[in-house]
Amino acid sequence: MLEIEGVDAFYGDLQALWGVSLRIEEGELVALIGPNGAGKTTTLQVISGLLPPASGRIRFRGHDVTRERPDRIVAMGISQVPEGGRVFTGMTVLENLELGAFLPEARRDKAESLKRVFRIFPRLEERKAQRAGTLSGGERQMLAIGRALMSKPKLLLLDEPSFGLAPLLVEQIFAMITEINAQGVTILLVEQNVRAALELTQRAYVLENGRIVGQGSGNELLSFESVRRAYLG
């Protein structure tokens, strides 16, 4: 479904990604793990079109999307939940969700998508008239995921959805992610919470210093020496 081939990316003069390649098949739940500053977020920015790569290729469902505009990429079915959620705090929960369905095709099915999001996150329905700025951290994360689902994505990119949340909430969020995946949405999950991510996913890539240094099934990676040493102690 998504193929990334030999992508190099720069922030100014600083090279952040070195020949990154990865593939995700339809319906998969794949994790991208690695330490702080490894280039996980950068990889998502490149996929979403926010940071055009210097070289390499990105293909999504047979189309070349390497230098496509970010809004076109959303229209093609890739939606990202950025780090920290970045909900629109000055707007209500409902307005945030409506903005998720900004594009014409998504707008047509807005009512249906809204029902679906409220089914997965009943808490959001209770708070729909509240300003997003008044939500707790966990609720904001739910809203960010809900907003991304409103665009009816085929591929959902999640950047550290567990960041800053209490363990119980992390478990809940991860359960919801599994449910969303079971409904047919392919997911690429970026996580620092490696053990939880590997237990959740079928497959994972390990990113270090801007390079892919390992890949395999969750269980394979849990026994992968450098992963054990680096993340699991």
Added chain:
Amino acid sequence: MLISLAQNVVSGILVGALYGLAAVGLSLTFGVTKFLNVAHGELLMLGGYASFWAFTTLGMDPFLTLPSTIVFMVLIGALLYKLLFSRMVKLTEDVKVKNTMLIAFGLSLILQNVALRLWTADDRSITTSYSGVALSMLGVRLPVVRLASLVVAFVCLMALHLFLQRTYTGKAIRATVEDWAAATLVGIDIHKVYLESFILGALLAGVAGALVSVGYSIVPTMGLEWTLIALVVMVLGGLGSIMGTFVGGIILGVTQSVTSYFAGGTYREVVGLLIFLLVLVFRPQGLFGTKQG
């Protein structure tokens, strides 16, 4: 004495409504694009002339010229944006503020001189059959054209408020003000939003200019004064609050008017800049703005 003070307060409110209208346009464009359009006053001047010529050559009622002035300003705004500002979108915020300010400064000089060439340096003003008519309340004179201008300004801002709150385009503009990257990630084309907010800013400036040409007078060199007024009011009201900016305009209008009553007309502009400095030092988020997190 009390009546002439009241007269000054009323005059201040009436002119302040136009200050508010001018400032809301600047503030909206700046809030979305981070373009500091110091040619905003010149856009106001163009709107004033558009209305003036529609009145003079076609004999249209000045308030009925507003739709044609709006169409004219939409075209001007789109043209200037495409020609000059669209290239600035990708720059980082601080570079963008500086570069757009320089471009707009050049633009203001060009527009001023073109207007001088085309229309001479004469003061122009629209005089209608009802220009001299005024209501009188407790000895205070309320000229009907200025009163009507206040109503038009208020209606424009309410319409803008509803547009931003209710429509998808308005919500996209608000989302871009809050977090342009997050807005991009929900599929909003921020180039389009930038264009739309630049056009809205030009349109509001044009309407303000048209109202100035009917209640007061216009001249090709009026732009700088209006840009300064709009900047002061924008800072006074605080970014992101339409009603706050409108009230900020009225506060500045009243302060100017009352100052010239007590201290003479020479202090009119000084008091505006003094308020500007005081607000920047003591309440940088503006009187009605909220602190940025």
